[in-house]
Structures are given as structure tokens and as C-alpha cells.
Amino acid sequence: MTLDVGVLGYRFMGNAHANAMARLPMFFPDAPAVNRSVLVGRDESALEEAADRFGFDSVATDWADVVDEVDVFYNLGPNHVHAEPSIAALEAGTPVFCEKPLAPTLETAEEMADAAANAGEDVPAGCAFNYRFVPAIQYAKRLLEAGDLGEIRHVRGRYLQDWLVDPEAPWSWRNDAELAGSGALGDLGAHTVDLLRFLVGDDDLAGEIDRVSGHLRTFVDDRPVPGEDDTRPVTVDDAYSAQVEFENGAMGSLEASRFATGHKNDHTIEIHGSEGSLRFSLERLNELELIRDGNRGYETILVTDADDPYIDHWWPPGHVLGWEHTFVHENYEFLSAVAEGTEFEPSFADGLAAQRVLAAIEESDERGEWITLE
Template sequence: MKGVAVDRSGMEPVSTDSAGALDVAFLGYGFMGKAHANALARLPMFFPDAPATNRHTLVGRDEAALADAAARLGFDHVATDWREVVADVDVFYNLGPNHLHVDPTVAALEAGTHVLCEKPLAPTIEGAARVADAAAASDAVAGTAFNYRFLPAIQYAKRLLDAGELGDIRQVKGSYRQDWLADADAPWSWRLDADLAGSGALGDLGAHTVDLVQYLVDDVVAVSGNLTTFVDERETPAGETKPVTVDDAYSAQAELANGATATLDASRVAAGHENDHAIEIHGTEGSLRFRMERLNELDVKRPGSRGYETVLVTGDDDPYGDHWWPPGHVLGWEHTFIHENDAFLRAVAGDEPFRPSAADGLDVQRVLAAIEDSDARRAWVDVDR
């Protein structure tokens, strides 16, 4: 394995008992790097049957920051070129900015290395198709990291829907609202550049909503979408003014394959909403609703009841409940990554396929592309599959 060893002098040593463990490399050590490194560190404590991993190599550009991050996140080596790493580890986590999702992921899959790539799978539909094609041609596991599938409340909702307890699904509403750009003086970042991010609220937030709708209910087959940018330029922390070339908010009407209708929206300028992802599903026999800001709860309207009951999804027999605390001791956002990594690594070990796959990531990208196309054409657009 190529890479520079991390100096751990003066630091608590990482366990060296890694016989038979999967060598793992991360591209990226920011927000998602911390989330996934924390998940790998916690897995042996709470999911002891999960395949063992060795955090081997951390990849990034800034050598000084990289060495510090590797020490904090528990990696043994660092590298500044992903090309020197992807073929020499068992598992590659692509946690870099959106514009770096395609080439490293494709190269890893072509080398037979298992890949978990953060969402969206690519900034463009063409890039997502490249990843999905590489995954189809490889024997390696290729996953798209839609971590919200792994919330206990969402898994509970999936059980209800698969059992038909809500009857035939008629309507779906999904929204994702944040406020980090509500202030017109909020600084510019790479997420506001179409070349680096692909899209704004649509791809950053809407991708999660589209994935949950298609996972819980059915495929989106047609859309009518609208994208809006409210602030056209922002200053960088260095004082340079740069244009904003992505959307601040989107909304869409959608038709699902089962005949249901859906209303979808997302915003990064919704004051008072820090990370408010919500979904409602209405059927002929009942309904359910979920909000990320109360992520341990699911509101369910069952047949014969006068209204919703709030289910605290923390019991021993609830999804993942047997791995965690006594009932009522709630979980958090970070636990979704632990659940996700358990499922992914089990797939790597050959236990069962991993979903969401690269093909699932491409399916989401097709819907996002159709919403963009609809906005440009000011017309309903069929999702091209």
C-alpha cells in the first residue's frame, strides 16, 4: 500500500489487532469523513458481528491538515493522490465534494474495490450513469450513501407500508428545509457552484427526499419542477465576490408509478429550519408522517383510529432497537451512519446485497435531472429510464 504513515507520538494508539480486517480508505475528512469514521469506530461496540475494518489510508490535498485529520479519525496512513490508493485497499469511501464523486469511484470499481459513495452520485446524469455502468461491470459492491434510509423511524415506516397497513397509497409530501443561506451575507462555498456541486437545494437536499419517496412508495415517473435562486452572488471568506450558479430552493409536483401524486420541495433559505426533513404518506387506510427534527418519532394514523398516534421508535423490537439502549433512550443523526455502515460492510462480506446501490443513486439522479429539465422547459417532463 502506498501512503505516508501517520505520526501518532503522544496519542492514544489505535488497536493493532486487525487480522482479517478490511483495509479502508477515505477520500475526504470533513463533515462526512467525521460521520463515517465515527461509525466505523462505534461498530464493534454495538454491532459486534459486523465485519472488522482497519482505517488504513486517508486521502486529501492539504498535507498538514491531512495528517492532523488522520490522527484524529484513526487512520494509519495518508495520501494526496487517490489514484495511488483505490486499487490497494479493500473498501473505498468517496466522501469528497460532488465533482470528485465520479472518477475515483469508477477507478475503484474497475480495480475491483468496494465503494460507498456519498450522495448525490454525481453532479450530472452523465456522471451518475458512468458510475452505475462501472458498478454493473464490477464484482465489487457499489453503494450510494443515502443515510436517512437507516433511521429507525423510516425502517418502521417501511414495515408498515410493505405490510399494506396504510392501504393503497394516494398522496406523498416530502420537504427538506435548512436556513444556512437565509442571510444574504452568508459566505460563498463550493456548494454554490454548479461545476463543483451540480445543483443546489435540489441535489443537496432534494436527493434525500426523492430517495425516500422511491424507497418507501414507488418510482417517480413524471415531474413538473421549479428552481429559484434568490441571491445571485456572495462573498468568499477572503472577500472575493463569486456568482451563485445553483438553486436556493426547488419545488416539484410528481407522479409515481403506482398512480400516487407527490409534492416535493427543498430550501436552504428557510429561516428557522436548521435541518428539517419531513415526509408524509397518505393511503386509503391510514397515514404516516415523519420529521427529522424529531427523528425518534413516527406519527401513524391507523385504520379505525380517530387521529394520529406518536410512536417512539426506540423499543427492543423496533428497527435496530436490540443494538442500542433501553426503550426511550433516544438515538441521534450519527447513528444512521452506523446502521448504514453495518449494512454496507455485510454486503462487502457477501451476506446480502446493499441498497441503496449505485443503480438507486442513478435513479435518483434521473429524477433530479427531470426536475431541472422541467424548470428549463416550463413543462411536465417524463423521467427517462
């Protein structure tokens, strides 16, 4: 059986997922066969060009024609078009893979999660938190599950970029509250919250995030519109920070910024437990820094050995992987779940859980006080 895949979105994320699908047969021969069937978008000529380059059979400008025709639907558009097509697909019984954050508002995210729940367990609805699929992160997860770090005391996650540090950097939909929901909080913070939930969210580790205190800030209020003689207001945060408390008492600090001069894509996770500590940065994604057992300091581990997660599919030890490989792993897992009709994680429920935390951070910022999650 070959899965016909329909994909909405043909820019950065469209490219990343199309590439991932294209690479499965050579490196994950047990993945289900995939046919890149139809690419969905609005600008027809750009769409045609992308379909050709990404290896799609056809194009469509109306997702409504697609969602019940294909075996799987990928929703890779901007945040404000996540909900309607995804819900329609799920209602048609079509598995959905949706980019993060799930939706621009908590309410919409809830509707999406409901639609996923109604579709049933054999219709996977995945939220594309690809950083769960970094081998070093999966390796860290193994260690945490095995109890190697002991009781979790401190958790830090920050995601630093600098592409808005120039006040003349152009306005885009990512600066608009209507279209994007939020700024650094939703775009970057969603990744951080999901990654921490994945790593320490288990009951016998830190558990879920219980309370949050948030802080949002916009440094530049208006930005020039490309090709226009005008500026448009920035209605989302340029940066956020948050303090969080986990169910089992661990303390957390979160932060993201698009104003961190010199940091390009620096998603850093740090965890201290009673028995060990670990650190990870996306800019050195093949490495995990680890303290455990009798270690006196951080051990810099190149997570590229044959028995490391996913590595047997690739190259010999020390032949490092890149950012895009996370999409291959993620697509492998999601498409396998589709083929087998089993659940996939991170699910829409995970997407919603992350969104609840982000919404609480935003609410906390508005009210100037801690917010307890229900």
C-alpha cells in the same frame, strides 16, 4: 478477516463515517472487523490532523494510489470528485461507498452506475443515502410493506434549512454549478427522492416516479468569498419545488430550501394512503406519527423499543438516538455486504435513479412543462 478501508474526504462526512466505523465493534459485534487504513485528501497538514483524530493508520494525497490497495473505498469528497476515483476503484474490483448525490451531472452518474454494474454483484457499490437507516423510517417501511396504509394517494417530502437566508452568508463550492451540480435540489432533494423511492417505490405501493414538474430558484445571486474582498456568483438553485406523479397514480409534492427561516435540518415526509397516513421529521428522528387501523388521529410513536429496527443494538426504550446513528447502521449494512460479497442498497443504481428524477425536475424547470421519465 479485517477490511482495510480507504476514505477520500476528511471533513463533515469523513468524520461521520469514521465515527460510525469506530463504533461498530461495541454495538454491532457481528460486523466485519474494519481497519481505518488510509485517509485521502489534498491539504496534507489538515489531513494528518484529521487522520490522527479519526483513527487512520496513514494518509495519501493521491486517490489513485489507494483505490486498488484497500478492501473498500469510501468516496466522501465534493460531488465533482465522485466519479473518477469511484470508477477507478470499481474497475480495480474494490467495493465503493459514495456520498450523495452520485454525481454533478446525469451523464456522470450513468457512467458510475455502469462501472458498478460491470464490477459485478459481489463488488457492492453503495450510495450513502443514510436516512434510509433511521429506525423510524425502517419501521415505516415495514408498515408500508405490510400494506397498513393501503393504496398510496399522496406523498410529500420537503427538506428545509436556513443557512443561506442571510445574503452575506459566504460563498462555498455548494453554490457553484461546476462543483456541486445543483444546489438544494442535489444536496437536499436527492435525499428526499431516495427516501420516497425507498418507502413507496415498490410496485404494489406507489411505484416509481413517472412524471415531474419542477421549479428552481436562486434568491441571492452573488455571495462574498471568505477571506477575499470580492463576491462570486451563485450558479445553483437556493430552493426547488416539484410536483410528481407516481406510476400507480399517487400525487407527490417535493420541496427543499436553504432559505426556510428557523428550520435547521427539517427533512419531512408525509404519506396518505387509503387505510392510513404517516409523518416523519428528521428534527425529531426518534418519532413516527402514524394513523392506521382504527386510529382517529396521528399516534406519536417513539421508535425506540427493543423490537424496533436496530434498537436492540443500543439502549432501553425511550433512550433516544441521534443523527449520527444512521451512519452506524448504514456502515454496518454496507460493510457486511462487502464482507459477504453481496449486493447493497441503496446502490449506485439507486443513486442514478434519484439523479434521473432530479435531472428531470431541472429540465422541467427550464422547459416550463412536465417531463416524463423514461
